[in-house]
Amino acid sequence: MSATPSLDGAIHNSGPSRRFCVAPMMDWTTSHYRYLARLLSRNTLLYTEMVTTGALIHGDTERFLRHDPAEYPLALQLGGSNAGELAHCAKLAEQFGFNEVNLNVGCPSDRVQNNMIGACLMGHPDKVAEGVSAMIEATSLPVTVKHRIGIDGRESWDDLCEFIEKVAAAGCRTFIVHARIAILEGLSPKENRDIPPLKYDWVYRLKETYPELEIIINGGIKTFDECHEHLERTDGVMLGREAYHNPWLLAGVDAEFFGDAAPSRSRHEALRAMYPFIESELERGVFLTHMSRHLLGLFHGVPGGRQFRRYISENAHKPGAGLEVIQTALEKVREPERSAIAEA
Secondary structure, three states: OEOOOOOOOOOOOOOOOOOEEEOOOOOOOOHHHHHHHHHHOOOOEEEEEEEEHHHHHHOOHHHHHOEOHHHOOEEEEEEOOOHHHHHHHHHHHHHOOOOEEEEEEOOOOHHHHHOOOHHHHHHOHHHHHHHHHHHHHHOOOOEEEEEEEEEOOEOOHHHHHHHHHHHHHOOOOEEEEEEEEEOOOOOOHHHHOOOOOOOHHHHHHHHHHOOOOEEEEEOOOOOHHHHHHHHOOOOEEEEOHHHHHOHHHHHHHHHHHHOOOOOOOOHHHHHHHOHHHHHHHHHOOOOHHHHHOOOOOOOOOOOOHHHHHHHHHHHOOOOOOOHHHHHHHHOOOOOOOOOOOOOO
């Protein structure tokens, strides 16, 4: 892994395609998941977990921003509200080679609310605009915002438009819209992912109202058919849990949405391509479970997939567990004679 800009010398500050994205998800979209995802799709835009500005400024910056150049295109998602701190962290994002820096205005947890981070900022559009303006001034990277369509107490269409207009006036051109409100009082973060109803029509209406802005839709999207429906009305789609629990879905993205061949022809091929990375991480002192937990869904719905998951779950945590655990687990899934990308 490298915490430095790409070793190939390429410039990674041009705006990436957001036609198909995987959402930032705490504890899930780690560098180990992202490495697997990139073996399945070259074009999908990947996002880090949310990293708070405080963690980057006062914590182990190298650890939080560590990634492999193979993960590009890659966006860093920040959590914070202090304009100066956001600007500092935007500079770090560029220094460390990310392709985009994104501000989290959607996380509904109590912990982040208490630090003026996440969805509660929907109620403070001027503060978001101030932060976005500072970030844009500090970096040449694209600065984007991921947000809800509202929060309790500020959930009207006019409230949403006020937020969009103020943040756009600060220079933001890309809005990633989770098509639900966040209920900050009374619902857990998990409940906030399911209980508030999806209002895709609001996101479509945003694109119609502000055609000059790039509008990416997020929330509850699971299939390519759904993606195509949304792409008729928006500029891009962002998938979350489906892309994590069923990562092989990503193997169809390049052909389906970009007209490119997939980098891996089979699940087996993709996993074997990850072996050198796993070995290098083990040598660095990373426990196998930190990597293997992201592989459990790779054979979702495939004969032998359950045995694959069970073997990893029962053995990856043992002292000294190494690559042989993954290799033995893979033997429990028969490799197809003719490798082909499965339908999503």
